[in-house]
């Protein structure tokens with residue numbers, strides 16, 4: 001349960017102010033409701049009045065944003081397209097080897113380092129496509145290739161299981 005003390009003590013929940021004259025007028029940011037409302041009691045009275053409006057605005061905002069970030073495709077749909085990309089990659093390598101009179105469908109030069117380099121190259125393509133394009137389409141096209149390269153790397157070199165520890169490796173160093 002939230003009580004008004006939680007909302008009224010510093011740092012200010014609206015503008016972040018936490019300095020001298022915290023409960024005095026004209027110390028908070030100009031955009032803050034406490035810029036013109038000074039004492040704790042006056043702030044509490046005002047808060048009781050405006051809280052329903054704030055909550056209503058927040059829940060409307062949240063509902064709208066939840067709608068806009070809804071996935072456009074299911075995981076299965078995306079995986080099917082990435083699978084097609086993976087098959088295309090293998091076909092390209094097979095063509096390359098057939099052209100050079102070899103039989104292997106696995107490029108022996110595909111070390112983990114080479115895959116990271118390739119993914120990095122295509123991530124830069126995605127960045128350029130996003131920066132220069134009017135829509136996300138070309139960037140998403142490059143991302144599908146990167147994802148398929150990651151899967152190819154995991155196929156050839158083994159995919160470690162997701163551990164239970166969710167902290168980033170870099171945080172441990």
Ligand SMILES: [Zn+2]
Nearest residue numbers: 012015028032
């Ligand atoms: Zn404030």
